[in-house]
Amino acid sequence: MELETVLYRVEGNVGIVSLNRTKALNAMSKQIFVDLTTAFDAAEKDDTVRCVVVNAEGRAFCAGGDIPEMKGLDNPEAVFDFYNVAGIFMKKMINFVKPTITVAHGAIAGAGTSLLLAGDIALVSDDAMFMVAFGAVGLIPDCAGHWLLPRACGLNMAKELMMTQRAVKAPEMKELGLCNHVYPKEQLMDEAMKLANKIAKGPLNCYSSSKLILNKSFETNLEDLLKEETEAQAAARLHPNGDEGLAAFLEKRKANFQ
Structure with a gap:
């Protein structure tokens, strides 16, 4: 399957969905949500796929929303269309019929924080940095961030992260419940595949x-x-x-x- 902004492949019983806008640090464009939905549709229909791993190419998991594209949303119809496409994917991923594991390294910002938390299990590298950075650009969390964040770290901590936009390093991410496990970057994907293959053997x-x-x-x-x-x-x-x-x-x- 060839997609514009996402790579999709199957290894054994595991579908691997990789963000692939490396020059933009995998910023979330309308097209990337369309491609993610297409990849998840393929994984859902493939009976050999029993677990889905979401990771990213390049030096960061996701730098957040595509700021130039968002700046160009200058009328209500365009804004609603963009976030409707995003919402369709986020709802699909959160309630996906098969187990999902998100695997993140480097910067995890803005919409990327929602993508990380949308997985059933979140694994990050020891260089990961989690930033709910919407306030810095005059926006509010999207991609179900208001639903996902308090469930992960509690209501008051969610408010703090939203209001301060402070960066949370990997050890604190685990402490706060923003991820399940932290691994050295070079071991991250191997550990993710071990876990995915174990889950794939279950009911x-x-x-x-x-x-x-x-x-x-x-x-x-x-x-x-x-x-x-x-x-x-x-x-x-x-x-x-x-x-x-x-x-x-x-x-x-x-x-x-x-």
Whole structure:
């Protein structure tokens, strides 16, 4: 698959989506959101792909939005069109049917912070720098940043990062909950692929159900959550993976999930 701003390839059971606007430090243009959506559509339709890794080419994960393109959005229709395209992708990624791992190095700024947090698991290099930099250009967080950031680091810390635009280095990112793990840059992708291949061996139907329930858990009351959880558990138990998992446990062997 050839895309203008994104590279997509499949290695075994892992789809790898790479931002590829290196001269612009992978700034998020309208085209990059279109290409990301296309790549995710391909990963969704490919039954051999059981986990998706999102990383970036070049010396930074993402420098934020494409400032020249955004400056050119000089009427309401153009602004809404740009952010509608961005929103379509962000919603798709956050609720993607397969597990996702974001893998970031160097600068992670503006919209790049939302992209990082949209993954189910976020891995960063030891040179990573996280900056919610929207206020510096007179804008507010976008790409679901208001939804993602407080879920990662808490409401008050989210407000601090939004209002100060201060840079957060990799060790503090982990401390605040902005990433799951920090690795030396030269080991980052290897560690990501190890994790992706491990997840790919699991029961994807269970992961998908749990992800959707967790994503709604901040807004769902306990009674509704228990109802949805019970329905999802019944579906999991009656799925072939449920039979296989229970049989494997009783037979003291590794499960072979679909």
